[in-house]
Amino acid sequence: MDRDHEIDATGLKCPLPVLRLRKRLEGVAPGAVVRLLASDPMAAIDVPHFCAEAGHTYLGTEDVPGGAAYLVRKG
Template structure:
């Protein structure tokens, strides 16, 4: 599983990094995105829905969120 540490990055950078990493993966590959941008709570699910990826889980706590995304 790939991991992206986007702590300290603001919109749209976390989603742009996620998109770039997903392009390198085969369908079914998974990426774990860690970020503290409050806008990611809207941006990541929207990006996944629009691009055909699956948002598997969202865990929040400690001032950040962890998104697990599977490439569609």
């Protein structure tokens, strides 16, 4: 999937990956897709929960070396 922005939060622990995602989403246009790279296993819970609470669309997860990539469309 195409993405407009990418955040590398590899090596950061909860809640930092989601905080970086939130900050980046504040500065992008509605409909933009942000890819978050994270190695913290809690991101698998935190990212979908954050999206549901903040009105963004969680597009899914893909495995990447060293962690996972989470795709989010700004609401």
